[in-house]
Amino acid sequence: MNKLFTLFLLIFVIHYTSFSxxxxxxxxxxxxxxxxxxxxxxxxxxxxxxxxxxxxxxxxxxxxxxxxxxxxxxxxxxxxxxxxxxxxxxxxxxxxxxxxxxxxxxxxxxxxxxxxxxxGFLSRLSANIDFGFTLTKANNQQQLNGNLRMGYLADKWTTRLFYNTLLTKQDDASDIRRNDAGIEFLYILPEDWVLGASVNLLSNTEQSLDLRLTSKMGIGNYLKYSNTMYWNVLAGFAYNTESFLPILNPEQGITTTTPNRKSFEGFLKTELNIYDLGDLELFTNIILYPTIFSDTNVKSGRTRVDFRFDVKYDDLFIEDFYIRAGYNLNYDNRPAEAGKALDYIFTTGFGWEW
Known part of the structure; x- marks a missing residue:
């Protein structure tokens, strides 16, 4: 009986192997x-x-x-x-x-x-995560940054999620923090046209932002999509809400907060990903937000810009691991009362891709 079972098992394995x-x-x-x-x-x-x-x-x-x-x-x-x-x-x-x-x-x-x-679901899912840490003796400065990217590709649609975080601590100085996250959904139309919707969140101390929430909808096109690169453009409308960090006035001994803002904006986005440069991969995008109308807390003529540039090197001795360097910039020509017009960061990290 055991021999007969073994024979049937062997036939099944051979058949399955030859089929798959x-x-x-x-x-x-x-x-x-x-x-x-x-x-x-x-x-x-x-x-x-x-x-x-x-x-x-x-x-x-x-x-x-x-x-x-x-x-x-x-x-x-x-x-x-x-x-x-x-x-x-x-x-x-x-x-x-x-x-x-x-x-x-x-x-x-x-x-x-x-x-x-x-x-199955997992086979259509892609993800990568990386971390970086810096320790400087001067002022006991410590910086931690992390980045997460996930994507899913279905027959007619694709979605992407990202999360970036940075925290800097040092003696005799306020903490610096920055959190940036978002999710994007693209529905694929004929002739490389797409319908897109996304939600982005940003908070950073440099611009005194407690939370910026931007919801976007638009239509776009892949101007180039090949086995070496893709380049797309997307345009549409965005709804933006913002809350700000408290402001301490040492002379008066009081804390005030910039009133919340709400605005309706247009947006124009272009994105380029080049992945046939040997062991290097380049990714960049830029988004322009001109304000169409807003509440009374925002001056007229407001324009915002978000920019990102990443370089990834994956020819490491450990399979599926990589080194990444990235640059992110946020510009606002009408910042909050205690905020700066420009915020940018440069980060490096060691990560794993799936």
Whole structure:
């Protein structure tokens, strides 16, 4: 009985292995790989070979021929989203078999995303987190910064979440703190158009901000989306509410607070992500907020600007770990009474990406 059970188990394992590892690649250098093709994103294909438990990461441009028998969700650079199996058809061409008698021939270079449609929630989730710490003997200064990024890609929509924090303490000086967070939702339309909605929160001592809450809705377009980069623009309207930190007047011995503000703004955002620079990845965005109308606590002609620039280096001796350097800037030409017009920070950190 035990022998019969072992035989059935062996047959099942062989069958399952052959089924789940029936994808194949031929690389430009002639190497042949058979395994389980998991995904392709940002110009990097991930496959688990039949002879290894570790994933191989291969540049998409180094793949000469491909056969993927599982069904995949596939995104093209022109905004088209579809699903099916994949097979090479001549040099630089792929056939997507969507169903019985339904085929689509595309350029391999136009495929920007591949993911198994049988994958669960976690397989479509991406995340990275990093921390940095600085200790200076002078004034016993200590600085801690942390950054979290998460993203989820579905067939017709994508969402991103971020959180940044910085805290500086030193002797004989007030603490400096800054917290920046947000969540963004994009619904994908034909021809690389998108509908977007987001909520952002910001607090910092430099601009005397207790909390700035900005809600945005708009429409945009991916001007460029490929296996090396993406560049998009988004425009629309924003509703902004602000509360401020108390102000201590030592001469009068009293504490006052700038009245809360509410304003309706336009916004224009552009974002660029370049991920084919060897082991470097560059990300930057800038958002312009011109005020359309506001309550009586805000002077006319107000304009705000948010800017971010990140550099990430991931060729470390530990897989999936990276080093990041980032610069964030917030400008307001009508700051609070005790606040400054400009606040910026430069941070570095060591992190992990999933």
């Amino acid at each position: 590892q029936n994808d194949s690649l031929v690389l430009n250098n002639g190497d042949f790989i058979v395994g389980d093709l998991k995904s392709m994103f940002k110009g990097v294909l991930t496959i688990e070979p039949s002879y290894s438990d570790s994933d191989f990461k291969i540049k998409w441009k180094d793949v000469k021929e491909l056969k993927a028998t599982q069904r995949y969700f596939i995104a093209l650079s022109d905004g088209l989203r579809t699903n099916g199996t994949l097979k090479s058809s001549g040099i630089g061409k792929l056939i997507i078999h969507k169903g019985e008698g339904d085929y689509l021939t595309v350029n391999q270079s136009d495929v920007v995303y591949i993911k198994s449609i049988d994958s």
